[in-house]
Amino acid sequence: MFVLGLDPGTAITGYGVIEALPDGAFRAVDYGVITTPAKTPLAERLLLLHQELEALLTRHALRGAAVEKLFFQRNVTTAMSVGQARGVLLLTLAQHGLAVAEYTPNEVKEAITGYGSAGKAQMQRMIQMLLGLETLPRPDDAADALAVALCHAQRLRWQARTGAA
Numbered sequence: 001m002f003v004l005g006l007d008p009g010t011a012i013t014g015y016g017v018i019e020a021l022p023d024g025a026f027r028a029v030d031y032g033v034i035t036t037p038a039k040t041p042l043a044e045r046l047l048l049l050h051q052e053l054e055a056l057l058t059r060h061a062l063r064g065a066a067v068e069k070l071f072f073q074r075n076v077t078t079a080m081s082v083g084q085a086r087g088v089l090l091l092t093l094a095q096h097g098l099a100v101a102e103y104t105p106n107e108v109k110e111a112i113t114g115y116g117s118a119g120k121a122q123m124q125r126m127i128q129m130l131l132g133l134e135t136l137p138r139p140d141d142a143a144d145a146l147a148v149a150l151c152h153a154q155r156l157r158w159q160a161r162t163g164a165a
């Protein structure tokens with residue numbers, strides 16, 4: 001089972017594809033970031049984000065996808081641009097017929113570390129351990145996307161075992 005996690009942003013969107021193995025382990029398949037040039041008009045940046053996600057979706061046969069929810073932003077401008085990027089991601093995933101889950105940062109942290117207020121370093125170490133990576137996942141946006149994918153893969157496993165929807 002292959003699952004995609006996305007950490008949305010207009011300038012940088014993190015992505016992580018993991019495989020949930022039959023023995024209960026997880027494996028990182030592909031992760032990184034989609035970046036858009038800062039001086040490019042917003043509409044073109046959103047189009048580039050759509051095109052890059054399209055390319056990613058054609059490379060992987062996914063069972064599910066999850067996007068980090070916009071939980072809280074102090075900067076209204078940042079919140080709006082992240083919201084616009086989320087919209088593009090959600091639309092692109094829906095165009096590919098993928099059921100999409102959304103998780104808050106605290107829900108992701110709880111699923112990965114058991115503590116909803118875990119710090120970045122603790123999260124990265126747990127992701128490294130759960131995925132058997134030789135080094136800490138970098139950059140931060142890619143690590144966050146891997147965490148979202150792990151959170152969703154765990155939820156899908158639980159639903160499969162319990163018959164829950």
